Amino acid sequence: MNEHRRGRPARPQRGRPAPRKSGPRRPPHEDPARRVALDVLRAVRERDAYANLELSQQLRARRISGRDAGLATELTYGAARAQGLLDAVIDACVDRPLSQVDGVVLDCLRLGAYQLLRTRIPEHASVTATVDLARADAGSHTAGFVNAVLRKVSEKDEAAWLDELAPSAGTDAIGNLALRTAHPRWIARAFAESLGDKGPELEAALIADDTRPDVHLVARPGEISADELAAVTGGEVAPYSPYGVRLPAGTGDPGELEPVRERMASVQDEGSQLCAVAATRVPLEGTDERWLDLCAGPGGKATLLGALAAVSGATVDAVEKAPHRARLVEKATDGLPVTVHVADGRDSGLRPGYDRVLVDAPCTGLGSLRRRPEARWRRQPSDVPELVKLQDELLAAALDLVRPGGVVTYVVCSPHLAETEGVVADVVRKAKAQTLDAREFFDGVPQLGDGPYVQLWPHRHGTDAMFCAVLRRT
Numbered sequence: 001m002n003e004h005r006r007g008r009p010a011r012p013q014r015g016r017p018a019p020r021k022s023g024p025r026r027p028p029h030e031d032p033a034r035r036v037a038l039d040v041l042r043a044v045r046e047r048d049a050y051a052n053l054e055l056s057q058q059l060r061a062r063r064i065s066g067r068d069a070g071l072a073t074e075l076t077y078g079a080a081r082a083q084g085l086l087d088a089v090i091d092a093c094v095d096r097p098l099s100q101v102d103g104v105v106l107d108c109l110r111l112g113a114y115q116l117l118r119t120r121i122p123e124h125a126s127v128t129a130t131v132d133l134a135r136a137d138a139g140s141h142t143a144g145f146v147n148a149v150l151r152k153v154s155e156k157d158e159a160a161w162l163d164e165l166a167p168s169a170g171t172d173a174i175g176n177l178a179l180r181t182a183h184p185r186w187i188a189r190a191f192a193e194s195l196g197d198k199g200p201e202l203e204a205a206l207i208a209d210d211t212r213p214d215v216h217l218v219a220r221p222g223e224i225s226a227d228e229l230a231a232v233t234g235g236e237v238a239p240y241s242p243y244g245v246r247l248p249a250g251t252g253d254p255g256e257l258e259p260v261r262e263r264m265a266s267v268q269d270e271g272s273q274l275c276a277v278a279a280t281r282v283p284l285e286g287t288d289e290r291w292l293d294l295c296a297g298p299g300g301k302a303t304l305l306g307a308l309a310a311v312s313g314a315t316v317d318a319v320e321k322a323p324h325r326a327r328l329v330e331k332a333t334d335g336l337p338v339t340v341h342v343a344d345g346r347d348s349g350l351r352p353g354y355d356r357v358l359v360d361a362p363c364t365g366l367g368s369l370r371r372r373p374e375a376r377w378r379r380q381p382s383d384v385p386e387l388v389k390l391q392d393e394l395l396a397a398a399l400d401l402v403r404p405g406g407v408v409t410y411v412v413c414s415p416h417l418a419e420t421e422g423v424v425a426d427v428v429r430k431a432k433a434q435t436l437d438a439r440e441f442f443d444g445v446p447q448l449g450d451g452p453y454v455q456l457w458p459h460r461h462g463t464d465a466m467f468c469a470v471l472r473r474t
């Protein structure tokens with residue numbers, strides 16, 4: 001590493017920020033796709049924006065579509081997802097810690113390095129177009145620096161950089177795979193611990209997590225069947241969910257599909273569908289009329305529960321703490337037997353005695369990183385304990401609200417053991433509850449391990465990495 005640092009370009013320092021003109025001086029030939037990508041990366045870094053939301057807003061505002069929009073998406077998502085890997089390479093090409101490089105300059109370097117290492121865009125175009133952006137946003141004195149760093153980056157391809165920078169697979173298998181698949185080490189370790197593997201299966205899981213997911217629709221029970229929905233949308237019936245349809249790649253905005261506009265279907269990952277369906281499938285003795293969704297926003301599972309409740313004659317109370325998310329639940333479940341309550345699920349004030357309760361708890365979201373390119377670098381291990389405490393309290397509250405003999409289904413979109421088995425074990429130890437074998441309620445889904453919990457995985461099931469436990473109140 002030190003050897004590599006010799007002769008590296010000096011770069012503008014953070015302490016001496018690049019001068020910015022009142023308005024960016026943009027060359028007339030500036031490439032619109034790269035401009036959007038850079039502006040989104042900057043918004044993600046500076047104001048914690050969500051890359052997907054920011055990107056679609058900027059594409060709309062600048063009326064960019066077609067190939068330019070495709071390239072902007074590829075560059076934004078790619079550079080955001082691969083940030084840790086790109087930073088390791090850039091770090092090897094500059095003479096100071098990256099923390100001392102001006103933020104905008106670093107965004108430019110990430111964008112340029114991504115093009116050089118992970119796309120087939122010719123080197124000349126990658127470097128020149130990125131240098132133009134740096135000149136416009138960070139001043140002409142940065143152009144030489146960005147040019148020099150990117151030239152250094154281009155001296156090797158991704159594989160050669162990884163051979164140089166990744167820890168040895170023999171002594172640090174997780175660290176090696178983490179860098180190769182552009183994941184933070186703590187997330188790779190969490191996956192390894194959940195899978196019980198730090199070899200080929202971990203590699204498959206991390207690679208799948210680095211791949212853009214298919215879009216699934218859920219056919220609203222009582223309105224349209226999955227077969228009909230597949231026929232109308234040109235999709236195919238999903239392998240496991242009785243209501244799922246997988247859309248072909250390149251379908252465009254699913255919100256524009258007629259069945260979605262007509263509220264006969266909505267976008268929902270197949271794993272989420274399976275967990276909501278499982279919550280309704282556990283056999284009950286006695287009544288089966290009052291259902292509760294204790295963490296309902298924005299309403300994906302509440303909508304499926306509501307539609308199933310309408311068919312079976314049950315009603316659903318949907319609790320959501322955040323008022324704006326509660327409004328989304330109201331909108332999504334309009335016309336269904338669902339009553340929305342803005343409340344803290346730990347102290348909802350609702351009358352106990354529910355037959356079924358779903359706790360789809362707030363979590364790290366490590367199971368849906370495929371959908372949010374920047375999330376893996378934003379989440380921190382220090383987020384886990386606070387979430388675990390909240391999950392614990394919500395699950396305990398659910399067990400207080402369900403009747404004896406009723407069922408609580410606990411779901412998180414994360415394979416992190418502290419959020420999954422850890423929470424369930426802790427609550428079951430303190431509550432009157434029996435753990436059921438959740439696999440029984442995931443009909444036809446293969447590779448569910450030894451139970452009693454279900455952990456879905458992108459590389460095994462093509463779904464988000466959802467965890468599901470089913471408890472019966474004793």
Ligand SMILES: C[S@@+](CC[C@H](N)C(=O)[O-])C[C@H]1O[C@@H](n2cnc3c(N)ncnc32)[C@H](O)[C@@H]1O
Pocket residue numbers: 272294295296297298299300301302319320321322325343344345346360361362363
């Ligand atoms: C994982 S999301 C639920 C997703 C939802 N079930 C769906 O399928 O669309 C967790 C939700 O719990 C909400 N939440 C967080 N803390 C809460 C609390 N103490 N009580 C109730 N809801 C809470 C969050 O605002 C968030 O909307």
